[in-house]
Amino acid sequence: MRTNRTFTMLKPDSVKQGNIGAILEKINASGFKIVAIKLTQLSKSDAENFYSTHKDLPFFEKLIEFIASGPIVTAILEKENAVEDFRLLIGSTNPGDAVEGTIRKMFASSMTQNAVHGSDSDENAAIESAFHFSKREIFE
Numbered sequence: 001m002r003t004n005r006t007f008t009m010l011k012p013d014s015v016k017q018g019n020i021g022a023i024l025e026k027i028n029a030s031g032f033k034i035v036a037i038k039l040t041q042l043s044k045s046d047a048e049n050f051y052s053t054h055k056d057l058p059f060f061e062k063l064i065e066f067i068a069s070g071p072i073v074t075a076i077l078e079k080e081n082a083v084e085d086f087r088l089l090i091g092s093t094n095p096g097d098a099v100e101g102t103i104r105k106m107f108a109s110s111m112t113q114n115a116v117h118g119s120d121s122d123e124n125a126a127i128e129s130a131f132h133f134s135k136r137e138i139f140e
């Protein structure tokens, strides 16, 4: 995958609370172009695979329960310096620490229910995008 792309999920809390439109608007307004998008739901085993690097951490089970608990929106976003700029846009993992104006500050309610995921490297962006999308679902 090209290195000017990142992968995001609008987590179950965002979908349940009706925040899909507002979050996508913020993403667009921040200069990211959506090149792939879908509404889907992960099984627990899908979620365990997606977050497998976290499997030995104490919060893993809670994270998996939550991510698999309802529909999510997955998307691939394009922008120069996409991975780093998107992490800045979403804000700290703990919304209590998130900077004003970030997506987590605006829409997240707790460390678990923190509204969005953003890839943490170009390599993981490529892995996560391939996990969720086939080639013909990704557009220029």
Ligand code: ATP
Residues within 6 Å of the ligand: 054, 059, 063, 092, 093, 111, 112, 113, 114, 116, 117, 118, 119, 120
């Ligand atoms: P994400 O990968 O979802 O974008 P992140 O990169 O900010 O989040 P990670 O360290 O990758 O944070 O953790 C993945 C998810 O696990 C976090 O979004 C959060 O919901 C949960 N998490 C991380 N650290 C903790 C913690 N100390 N206690 C509880 N939950 C945590």
Ligand code: MG
Residues within 6 Å of the ligand: 118, 119, 120
């Ligand atoms: Mg992460």
